[in-house]
Amino acid sequence: MKDLSRLNRRHCSALLLALCASGLPGGSHAQTAASPAPVVLVVGDSLSAEYGLQRGKGWVALLQERLQAEKVQARVVNASISGDTTSGGRSRLPALLRQHSPAVVVIELGGNDALRGLPLDMTRDNLSAMARAAREAGARVLLLGMEMPPNYGARYAAEFRQLYKAVADSEKAALVPFFLAGVADLPDATRLFQADRIHPNEAAQPVMLTNVWPALRPLIPRR
Template identity: 65%
Template structure:
């Protein structure tokens, strides 16, 4: 069940009253409350072309259970989404799910469509700010483009994520596809389209995300 928070002034007043009366805060305001992790991504996180429940986000839910970490995961990823699309969808997602943590994995489709790098950077930065303003901790997940885009573009694109992470002071996973797209015989980890990772690659994607996310989940 999704619990909607009251307006800011009413929330502050309620917290002040509870503190004055010596009462405990509701579960959603306690540090030991279960985490709510919102993943906003594209096809790399939306289980494109693979069986439902086999993607890295679904595997994340399983790992959280094995680790004994109380958390729910909401996968709001959409295949084909751009950073602009994620930015436009995010406010409603934040209101609906009230996440404690937001994982942002977007930008790959911006590169495929040749969208301006400056726009991608602005969108990712704004998504980060909106999430933090909503009280969530943010993990930015980076994507790198293939070498055939040219060395200059490849380096500038990768630098987008580094810059946003530095400016907004949030942790960064530099490359979601590390160990998948940058290894010999990488084709064994991809679907026939040579763009989307297959089921065999999904545990590796999670391994790339997990260390940074695990640190972020600590109180």
């Protein structure tokens, strides 16, 4: 009887070890914490950095609220800096990718390049490099396109608008053709802008999120 009891104990121990190794219910794998929520990394300028707005009222903050309301398990990291250019975003991106390991990277840059009269080829190259780096790090990419006012010249405005589509096509990125649609192209657009007539006000932020959401939602991994 003693030998049989020892045999049973050995058999039970072996069974428990097998359960632990296989991850079946009762093993230690079943008690492992759930994997962290995928990260949506937003790399932008003042349009995404809540310039002139009360904290928590910008479209990026509204995006996190929208995800929670729709029970989409994802965490938003806003790495936007007012005044940033595509060159600045390109230099900052590698460290951000290492730090956050994002599932999705939203690139909202280029407007300040145009306002400073920087070469369009440089803007295009920087956006392409950012999209490529994000893809190579395993992230999906969403590019938010911008447009310039007519006073910049029809040719310049057209070339600036087209460069976003060119980058999206070449780098296999999703695209919102005009991030400020329904904000900057209204007959009386000033009502959705701050006093400087450059930065959208609080009332414009839900419109901006509405422009982004349909393109962004399919990119977020389903858990």
